[in-house]
Amino acid sequence: MASFARSSLLRQTLAAPRSPFCKNVGVSQTVAFHASAKKQILPPLPQSVQGTMNDPAPVPETHPTHGSYHWSFERLVSVGLIPLTIAPFAAGSLNPVMDAVLCSLIVAHSHIGFQAAIVDYFPPQRVPKFRSLCNWLLRAFTLTTAVGLYEFETNDVGITEALRRMWTA
Known part of the structure; x- marks a missing residue:
């Protein structure tokens, strides 16, 4: 048929x-x-049970940098960005130290967010090499962004002054 x-x-x-x-x-x-056939993008996960069905799931090793300290650091960076993005424009001061802290927090916040996306969407059981590649690419892009912002801060007008000039242009 x-x-x-x-x-x-x-x-x-x-x-x-x-x-x-x-x-x-x-x-x-x-x-x-x-009517065309279904194409699998990723291979299916292994369907084997280790032990019996009634064995508990293995609990990974606990480490403080992957637990509450990590979560607290993420929240601190996120909350710290709010006043740092408003303060230079509200107070009118263009301080290079404030620019450096703002750039550092932007880079850290972006790195943490992309790292969370990699952890969520690329499980190591399914795509271990691709996940490793994504992590190395993230590190390379984070370093490139940090160096670029450093050069922009030291050899040019800085990020808050550039935004102020664009806003008033």
């Missing part, structure tokens, strides 16, 4: 083009698309 349907759809698709005012234009192409 499936081969019969496919051959008739193929004939309909390759048939002479219909009038543009025809009621069912493009229906055969849509049906042919939906």
Whole structure:
């Protein structure tokens, strides 16, 4: 039945083009698309049970940098960005130390956010090499961004002055 349907759809698709005012234009192409086989992007995870079904799940080693300290540092960086983005424009002072702290927190906040996305979407059981590649790319881009912002702060006007000039332009 499936081969019969496919051959008739193929004939309909390759048939002479219909009038543009025809009621069912493009229906055969849509049906042919939906009749295609499903393609797996990632291989399926291994489906084996280690031990018995009643064994508890293994608990990973605890480490303070991956627990509450890490969470507290993330929140501190996020909350610290709020006054640092408002203060230079509200107070009117353009301090290079404040610019340096703002740039450092922006880089740290971005790194933590992208690292969380890598941890969430690329499990090490499924794609270990790709996850490692993503982590190294993240480190390289973070370092490049930090060096670029340092150069912008030391050899140019700085980030808050640049934003102020763009705002008043």
